[in-house]
Each structure stands twice: as C-alpha cells, then as structure tokens.
Amino acid sequence: MLSYKCDDFFSLEAEKAGDRxxxxxxxxxxxxxxxxxxxxxxxxxxxxxxxxxxxxxxRSDPAIKKLKAKPGDIIEIERVSPTAGKSLYYRVVR
Amino acid sequence: MPRKNAESKEKPSEKKKTKQALKEKFAELRGNLPEKIWNELFEVAEREKLSEEEIKKLIEEAKKEYEQVLVEPCEAAGIVAAQSLGEPGTQLTLRTKHYAGALEVSVGSGIQRVEEIVDGRSKTKYASMTIYLNDELKHNKRKAEAFARDIVDVRTEDIARVKEDFKKKTAEIELIEERIAERNLDKEVMLSKIREAIKKGEVHKRRDKLIIQFPKELSLLKIRNEVLKIMRKRLQGISGIEKTIVTEENGEYVIKTLGTNLKAVLKRKEVDPYRTTTNDVMEISRVLGIEAGRRAIVEELHKTLTENRIKVDLRHLLLIADLLTFTGEIRGTVRTGIMRLKQSPFARAAFEETVKHLFDSALHGEREPLQGVVENLIVGLPVKVGTGRVELIMKE
Incomplete structure (x- = not known):
C-alpha cells in the first residue's frame, strides 16, 4: 500500500528551490x-x-495580482502533488 | 585529501547528468506518465543497471499498468470520494461521543473539524497559527519569547477596571496588578498608552489610576461611549491573537498561537513569511489565494484524519478540495455553497429545503435537463453514470 506523509508537500518544495x-x-x-x-x-x-x-x-486573487491577468485569460498552475510529483492545473480568470 | 573530496563530489553530478540524458532520450515514450512515476522508473533503471533496450521495455510495461489504474470515463469518482470520507466519518462520530467524558480529547479535532472544513465555515472555532521566526530569532529563546509576548492582543479592558461617576462626570481607570504581572507588561508604558487613547476631557494621574474629568456639557450617553471606546482600545499586539506559546520544533523556536490574523503577522519583519501558516483555511484563501487555500484544505483534512487514525486515500481529499475551490473561493458542501450552483432544480430540492427550491424554480420557469444522478433517481430513469452513460451497443 502507498502511504503519504504530510511533509511530502514540504520536501518537494525544498528540493525545487535548491536547483534554481x-x-x-x-x-x-x-x-x-x-x-x-x-x-x-x-x-x-x-x-x-x-x-x-x-x-x-x-481577478482579485492575491496569487495573480502581480501577473496583471485579464478576465478570460487561462492561468497555468504548477502544483506540487504528493501523488504525481508535479502536476499542471488550469483555471480561467474571472 | 582535498583532491579526493573533489572527486567524490564530481561523481554524483556526473551520474545525474547521465540520468538526465537518459530521461531526455526516452522523453517521447513518456506519454501521460506523471513525473513521480517517471523519476522512479529511472531510479530503478540506474540501480539495476538496465540496458537501453530493457529501459524501453520497462517504460512500456509501466505505461500499460498506469493506464489500467486510471479512472474510467463516466466513473462516479465524486460519489466514491464522498463515501470514502463518509464511512470512516460515521465511525469517528461514534468514537467522539464515546470519548466525550475523557479529558485529553480536544474538541477542535475530530469529526467537528472535518465538518468545519468541508462546510466551508467562515469562522474556525479553534483557530491557531504556527509562526516560524526569521534567522535572528529562531535560535534565540529570549528574543522569541519577547516577540511572542509582543504580538498578544492586549486591550484596556484586559488589564484595567473602570468606575464611572455620572454625577461628577468623571471616570476612574485603575490598572489590575495581577493581570499586568501575568502578561509581563510594563505599568508605566501601559498607563501612557491608555492616556493616548483618551481624546476628550482632562486627565489626572494618581499612582496607578487615571482620572478623567469630562467636560460638563457632554451628555451621559456620550460619556458612556467614550469610556467604552477607551476600554476597547488595543494597547499592543496584533488583533485576534489571544495567547501565544513558544515551543521547540526541529531545533528552532516556533510560536503557536490561539486566534489568528495571518495578514498582519506576515507583515511583521520578525517572522519567516514563507512558512508561517494558520489552520483557518478561509483566511489562507483570502490572504494567499485560492490555490493556497486548496492545499490548506488537503493538509488540514489529512492532518485531522491521521490524528484520529483514519486512513482515507489522499486522492479523495484532493478531489474534494478541488470541488470546494472550483469557483475561485472556498464554498462548502451546504445549500448556500456548491449545492446552490447546481443547474438542476431537482438536485437542489433533494438536498435541503425541498419546498422552497421547487417553489422558486417553478416561479422562475426553470428547466430540468435530467443530466445528474439525483434527478434521474427521482424520475426513475437510468442514472447517467458508468454503463448508464453509454447509448451505443457494441458490435460483437
């Protein structure tokens, strides 16, 4: 059986910050x-x-404030997923 | 010696390079394999020293396996997720009642907490923050404790009592000795801060007391309001932080709080703004955005469930979190949340407030497209899920 630790989120993020x-x-x-x-x-x-x-x-979301996205734009989100490693998710701005 | 060191350092990076080269070589074979599995495959290949031919075979085999375990089209993944969380949830309810007499079980964790998150309540009952400190403070216990004391929300009413005399139109504010001592505050500083809060009337200081003489023409109601304003004045700290405690975690000092105010805490230069969090998922989604809120939901649910030794596959929680954050803000599984977004009037009526929903949709002339599960159950048609979705018949 697969087991998950809550720190999975942390460790993956730390690794990524290391190489660039x-x-x-x-x-x-x-x-x-x-x-x-x-x-x-x-x-x-x-x-x-x-x-x-x-x-x-x-549109008022704090995470995309700096991107200056307009309504109708698609935002690509690079999630760190404990089951798939890196996964892409898409949201549309409204 | 130094030469040897340099050599051993070079080796792994070289290994990494060849691994990277292999990964790039087989990139077109990857298909839709997720990153984690992809990386694991090459780790195995490296460990077992597989030839290129064998790697190719391994990838193909893994792809076949992976495609087999994917969710089939039309599978009711949402219902599976709901049941997977619902069944152990029932067990948890029974166990919570059983433990009700025991002291050590806190009310802030357990089925109530799961309910709170899934319902998207705007107020978390036992809100708490974990504040990580910056490099200067995290190894210095004295400074960390001083900071922890500094952010506690202290109002005038917490450390002083007031006596009003409406005949003479005076008010007497007296500091309470013990309360100041237990909070480790400075008496003189507090007095001067209270004094700053007084806007109307003359102030006389007599030892630990402040006596305010209001102007004679001021009405009694206004005096009352003025006194209340002074009593509610924040003398120090961040609003919302009720209690703080310094603990040690992985060799650094961390502050745990009762009460939360993420936005104000992140602005302080003493904290590490990249790791400090709160357990209030609504607040996270407001301050850090909807994606952060989604991850907070997953982590909080997972934490609560593992604390109660309940094993629910993480994928179900991911699906629930995605659904709750679908509209760009957290909406609970209640009739005012995601249920309200349902197109079908029958589905809404079946959930809660049946008559109201039927009445309203009749008034507005809504149509029932009969696409969902509940609607089809109500009218007695096959549910459009799984094999019920397919309208073609296979040709031998």
Missing amino acids: VEERRHFLVPKHTIVPKEKEEEILKKLHATKDMLPIIL
Whole structure:
C-alpha cells in the first residue's frame, strides 16, 4: 500500500528551490503563469473542454495580482502533488 | 585529501547528468506518465543497471499498468470520494461521543473539524497559527519569547477596571496588578498608552489610576461611549491573537498561537513569511489565494484524519478540495455553497429545503435537463453514470 506523509508537500518544495533561483513564494502557494493566447487552444483541446468549463480564479486573487491577468485569460498552475510529483492545473480568470 | 573530496563530489553530478540524458532520450515514450512515476522508473533503471533496450521495455510495461489504474470515463469518482470520507466519518462520530467524558480529547479535532472544513465555515472555532521566526530569532529563546509576548492582543479592558461617576462626570481607570504581572507588561508604558487613547476631557494621574474629568456639557450617553471606546482600545499586539506559546520544533523556536490574523503577522519583519501558516483555511484563501487555500484544505483534512487514525486515500481529499475551490473561493458542501450552483432544480430540492427550491424554480420557469444522478433517481430513469452513460451497443 502507498502511504503519504504530510511533509511530502514540504520536501518537494525544498528540493525545487535548491536547483534554481526563483522568486520565493509561501510554501502553500504554487507557481502561477498566464498561458499565452497561442497556446490556449492546444490546452483546451488536450482537456476536451471549453473555457467556461474550467475552474475559476478570481481577478482579485492575491496569487495573480502581480501577473496583471485579464478576465478570460487561462492561468497555468504548477502544483506540487504528493501523488504525481508535479502536476499542471488550469483555471480561467474571472 | 582535498583532491579526493573533489572527486567524490564530481561523481554524483556526473551520474545525474547521465540520468538526465537518459530521461531526455526516452522523453517521447513518456506519454501521460506523471513525473513521480517517471523519476522512479529511472531510479530503478540506474540501480539495476538496465540496458537501453530493457529501459524501453520497462517504460512500456509501466505505461500499460498506469493506464489500467486510471479512472474510467463516466466513473462516479465524486460519489466514491464522498463515501470514502463518509464511512470512516460515521465511525469517528461514534468514537467522539464515546470519548466525550475523557479529558485529553480536544474538541477542535475530530469529526467537528472535518465538518468545519468541508462546510466551508467562515469562522474556525479553534483557530491557531504556527509562526516560524526569521534567522535572528529562531535560535534565540529570549528574543522569541519577547516577540511572542509582543504580538498578544492586549486591550484596556484586559488589564484595567473602570468606575464611572455620572454625577461628577468623571471616570476612574485603575490598572489590575495581577493581570499586568501575568502578561509581563510594563505599568508605566501601559498607563501612557491608555492616556493616548483618551481624546476628550482632562486627565489626572494618581499612582496607578487615571482620572478623567469630562467636560460638563457632554451628555451621559456620550460619556458612556467614550469610556467604552477607551476600554476597547488595543494597547499592543496584533488583533485576534489571544495567547501565544513558544515551543521547540526541529531545533528552532516556533510560536503557536490561539486566534489568528495571518495578514498582519506576515507583515511583521520578525517572522519567516514563507512558512508561517494558520489552520483557518478561509483566511489562507483570502490572504494567499485560492490555490493556497486548496492545499490548506488537503493538509488540514489529512492532518485531522491521521490524528484520529483514519486512513482515507489522499486522492479523495484532493478531489474534494478541488470541488470546494472550483469557483475561485472556498464554498462548502451546504445549500448556500456548491449545492446552490447546481443547474438542476431537482438536485437542489433533494438536498435541503425541498419546498422552497421547487417553489422558486417553478416561479422562475426553470428547466430540468435530467443530466445528474439525483434527478434521474427521482424520475426513475437510468442514472447517467458508468454503463448508464453509454447509448451505443457494441458490435460483437
């Protein structure tokens, strides 16, 4: 059986910070980036979804304040997952 | 000696390089294998010193296995997740009642806590913060304790009592000796801080007392309001932090608090703003964003369940957390939360307040598309889940 430790979240984050210098984030906050307009279609096709089916991130969300995202943009979130290592998640700005 | 050291340091990095090269070589074979499995495969390959041919075979085999355990299309993953959490939850309820008489079981953990998170309540009952300190303070117990004392929210009413005389229009504020001692505060500083809070009237100081003479034309109601304002004035600390305690954790000093105010604490330069957290998931999602809130939900649920020795697969918790944060803010599994977002009026009516929901949807002329599970159960049609979803028949 697989077993999970709660520190899984911590250790993975620490490893990542080691090999390249990045803007430091709170350990709970994953990396957010805006998906360029050209790549949007490719991602939606991969997910078999339309934009209004995606989960939402609010425009006022503290994590994307610096990105200056506009409503309708897709945000790519690089999650540190204890089951899959790194996983990508997409949210649409509203 | 130094030469030998340099050699041994070089070796692992070289190994890493060849591993990286191998990974890149087989990158197109990866398909949809997640990173963790991908890394594990190459660790095995390295340990067993597999040839390239064998690695190729290994990857193909792993891919086959992986695709077999993926969730099938149309599988009711949500219902499985709900049951997986619900069944041990029932056990936990029974056990909590059994333990009700025992002292050591705190009310802040157990089924109530799970309910609190899943329902998305805006107020956490036993809110608590874990404050990590910066490099200067984390190994210095004296400074850490001083800081812990400094952030406790102290109001005038906590350390002083007041006597009002409405005839003479005076008020007498007297410091309570013991309360000041137990909080380790300085009497003179506190008095001067109270004095700053007094806006109207003349102030006389007599030993530990402050006597306020209000102007004669001030009405009694206004005097009362003024006194209450002074009593509620925050003299020091961060609002919301009720108690603090310094503990040692992995060789550094950490402050645990009762009460929470993440935003204000993160702004203080004495804390480590990258690790300090609270157990209030709503507050995390407000201060650090919805993704941080999602992870806080998973961690808090997982922590509560493991504390009670309940094993629920983490994937169920991940799914629940994703659902709660779907709309960009945390919404609970209550009729005012995610249930309200349901398109189907039958599904909403089946959950809570049946008559109200049916009445409202009739008033607004809503349509019932009969797509979900509950709706189809109500009207007696096959549920569109699993094999019920497929409308084609296989050709031999």
